[in-house]
Amino acid sequence: MPGTTLKQQNAHLLKLLEQAGLDSAQREVAARVQTVLNDELHHRMKNMLAMVTAIVRQSLRLAADLSQAEAAIGARLVAMAKAHDVLLKADWHAADLATVIRGAIEQHTSAQGRITVKGAAIEVASSSILPLSLLLNELCTNATKYGALSKESGSVAVSWAEDAAGKSLIVRWVERGGPQVAPPAARGFGTRLIESGIPRQFGGTGVLHFLPAGVEFELTVPLERLKPAGAA
Numbered sequence: 001m002p003g004t005t006l007k008q009q010n011a012h013l014l015k016l017l018e019q020a021g022l023d024s025a026q027r028e029v030a031a032r033v034q035t036v037l038n039d040e041l042h043h044r045m046k047n048m049l050a051m052v053t054a055i056v057r058q059s060l061r062l063a064a065d066l067s068q069a070e071a072a073i074g075a076r077l078v079a080m081a082k083a084h085d086v087l088l089k090a091d092w093h094a095a096d097l098a099t100v101i102r103g104a105i106e107q108h109t110s111a112q113g114r115i116t117v118k119g120a121a122i123e124v125a126s127s128s129i130l131p132l133s134l135l136l137n138e139l140c141t142n143a144t145k146y147g148a149l150s151k152e153s154g155s156v157a158v159s160w161a162e163d164a165a166g167k168s169l170i171v172r173w174v175e176r177g178g179p180q181v182a183p184p185a186a187r188g189f190g191t192r193l194i195e196s197g198i199p200r201q202f203g204g205t206g207v208l209h210f211l212p213a214g215v216e217f218e219l220t221v222p223l224e225r226l227k228p229a230g231a232a
Helices: 006-062 066-089 097-105 126-145 189-201
Strands: 094-096 115-119 123-125 155-162 168-176 205-211 214-222
Touching: 066 126, 094 097, 094 126, 097 115, 097 123, 097 126, 097 155, 123 126, 126 155, 126 168, 126 189, 126 214, 189 205, 189 214
Parallel strands: 115 155
Antiparallel strands: 094 123, 155 168, 168 214, 205 214
């Protein structure tokens, strides 16, 4: 640096060294963030693949034939994809319960307008979105095949409210206007998911009623298990 004093040169050198130190620190932070993201992605992928494996295995085991198995697997995987769309839009953090429910019933396009959704605004944790979507998909599928949505006159009401103590959320599914209902002779994979598999994930309970007027289902979930961490 011709024309500069030793003091100026030293100051310039110190500035360069300081900048290099900042760049190094930023790179270290970026590397740590990337490691955390990779670990989280790996964890989510393992969980998703485990769920896909369970869906495929159970669907094949309980289906009457390959075409029935293909239809069941396809519908359940579409439900998973819809749930992940909601997760991405929610930035993997939390989403409004009404948005989750509408996303889950969206693929049943022929039934749009015959499924009403009603309840107070409440955010649910990202971990709750996928199981809720799968549960609602099973209810929609059953209603379309055998229940209220199998007839043009049929309808479904989905609602939710907190219990009197304010500690649990009760989600209700009520079918009306369909064919007369009789209890099934045996519980299939979908019914077991609805009644026990998914409610157990929430630490809650699921009760399925096969009433003559229509199927009714009640899911009771502790709010602390449903809401995002730190939510009031």
